[in-house]
Amino acid sequence: MKSHYRVVVVGGGIVGTSVLYHLAKRGWTDIALIERSELTAGSTWHAAAGFHVLNDDPNVAALQSYTIKLYAEIERESGQNVGMHMPGGYSLATTPARWEWLKAEAAIYETLGIGARLATAEEIVADCPIVDPTGLLGGLFDPHEGALDPHGTTHAFAGAAKKRGADVVLRNRVVALTALPDGGWRLDTEHGSVTAGHVVNAAGLWARRVGAMVGIDLPLTPMQHHYLITEDLPELVARRGEMPCVTDLEGFTYLQQERKGVLLGVYERNPKHWKTEGADWDYGMELLPEEIDRIGDELAIGFARFPSLQRIGIRKWVNGAFTFTPDGNPLVGPVPGLRNYWTACGCMSGFSQGGAIGLVLANWMVDGDPGADIFGMDVARYGSFASNDKYLRDMTAQFYARRFVIAYPNEELPAGRPLKMTPSYDAQKAAGARFGVVWGMETPQYFAPRRPDFVEEPSLRRSNAHPFVEAEVAATRTAAGLLDTGVYGRYEVSGPGSATWLERLLANRLPAVGKLRLAPMLAPSGKLMGDLTVARLAPDRFWLVGSYHLQQWHLRWFHDQLPGSGIAIENLSESWLGFSLSGPRSRDILARLTRADVSDAALPFLGCRRLDIGLTQAWVARLSLTGELGYEITVPASEQRALYDALLEHGTPLGMKPIGMRAQDSLRLEKGYGVWSLEFAQSYTAAMAGLDRFIAFDKGDFIGREAALAERDGGGPSQRLVLLAIDDAGADVTGFEPVWAGNRKVGFVTSGAYGHHVKQSLALAYLTRAITEAPAPVEVHVVGERRPARILAEPPYDPKGLKPRS
């Protein structure tokens, strides 16, 4: 061990060794990995080490695909056998709902070009003779499913990194971490101290403890997991070649061939946490005692689906622990608020994701950019609320127990709720609100007035809540709709340097005092970092408004770009709340609540003013996401309930209704407006998203200008966001469905909804430039079925944009 390294990776499991390898590959060779015990000594050594591409987040699926392709490379580079088998794998459908879901999933994997395909029940049984066909309707075949030798794979990453110059230090625990004034770290280890420019926490089962060393509480917890390995099965002894893996989604089990027997793993419905605070420091390479009674129900289903298992012995039981986060994805990237402290932990699927984690983290450290949209894995996607003990345990238990359960787009799950509520929560609930949750915040999805007994069916198609949403859309288009904006992120930027700094941070020109502007925020690569609304309250005082769930992510970005003193950034997201009031009667409603002049002349489109609204002291900004005349009214959090009551009192007689996010989606799609996470994300440039019209190229330098100019002057992006009208099939698209022109895949959907006012199923989609320039009929997969669609030259509602300006 040297006395100083550019990077020290703490932890030598599959993830830490991959980080080390990728850093070395990027040319950073003054690096080391320090391991408490032996390589693999955490979860890694006893993993079933299966891998697959399929994931609910298509960006994560693409990265898993990278991981799998990497194994041959590290084997070659290191000379270490990784023991890879890739016979492919079937996910079984044994209910009509599951079969429909798999068909829809198959279409989404076509978008990614992964090559997964649907298979008939007969094909599955012919390929996997130990599968009992009872109730089997078909399945999805992923050719990239298989398993590895966990020991060999970890050593291959480490060996390849060492060949490129990295150090691997074994049997030496890191016991303390101290931040140094130069931004680096001192690591005290059992065998002396070492300094490092950067530290990576890849401590797996101990990651929470290694986080605590620097005062952070990471939202992850180990949980127990069982698998068993059988004696040889006659069917497999007789067979040539390896049987594909099988996941019985309704049965909560997965199975892979292990020599001439099988490995059967269980995701039980009654999961169990283990050492939530992190494993003990002296935890060795030991198995936990098996708890067969706890997993008995799922095992019984597994033994019925694979009946040959009833006739042979079990060679080995494994009960081990690995880490889970509330959404099951890892925690990767620079930790907000700390300098040069990175995480690569919380990974429940190291053999599908380890390679990708190493890649993006190395890119991020070397280039300052992960090189892909990895928000779904970013450590900054959570706030501190997610580390609360009960929240974490409830969410991870829910995730684990539902690992194979169908996730419906209209389904709201109960764990960790209600946690954050706006002061109007109870009143909205009493009015029939059905809530979803964004970053812990309860947010109305729709209102079922006077129907306390109403229960929405989870569905891939339009649900029984459809008529409620229709009524909210109608109210907004004819009178007014009132939407709780508790899910907005709000920041105040002030101080003498604020205007100069914001001119550099944002791609649009800053507004004049009393005005708003929409402003894309770009990375140096030209990719989007935000779609903010900027309000100028005073010459040196601004509000930036974005998405609530991006708070940590945005604040990290803001602080990374700060030049020094003279600028204060305050996060107002929890302390200021409000409502969006929109619709043709919204000005009349506002006028009833204030003596101020709210005429078009006094408060024009994209204007903002401090007004007394009822009893509240509000900032009122004139804009809407519904395409109507509208106002966003923001007040101190403690006044939000008074605002709600006043708006209801004066709005209801004019036909105003409280509305939820579903109505907002329908309304915004009728206007072709995108939103962050769906249409706007790190994968897209402003020109792709149509946000380049909000770029002021001539205002001087700003972050991302060079890349945006190069794109513009190079002829523009190869894909563009367009609005599609789809032939109605009683269902709407949700996202990532492929779009076809004949047999050519020409793009994919980002979001969709039924346009209740225009009576049309609508979608936003990224399509190739060629098809957008010469629009031709296209087809879109809707719940696995191809439906005719056409590209709309202009939005179907108010194409000239007169309503918001009225």
Ligand SMILES: Cc1cc2nc3c(=O)[nH]c(=O)nc-3n(C[C@H](O)[C@H](O)[C@H](O)COP(=O)(O)OP(=O)(O)OC[C@H]3O[C@@H](n4cnc5c(N)ncnc54)[C@H](O)[C@@H]3O)c2cc1C
């Ligand atoms: C029973 C079971 C079955 C599984 N099946 C699969 C599967 O089929 N497919 C799949 O992809 N995944 C599977 N997993 C999960 C997989 O094992 C994990 O995703 C993966 O091993 C996580 O790797 P890691 O490097 O993040 O953590 P770990 O393997 O836990 O490694 C962390 C390392 O950090 C070291 N360390 C911790 N603290 C310090 C310190 N202070 N100083 C120095 N070193 C330290 C530890 O000693 C350890 O070696 C399974 C796991 C189990 C237990």
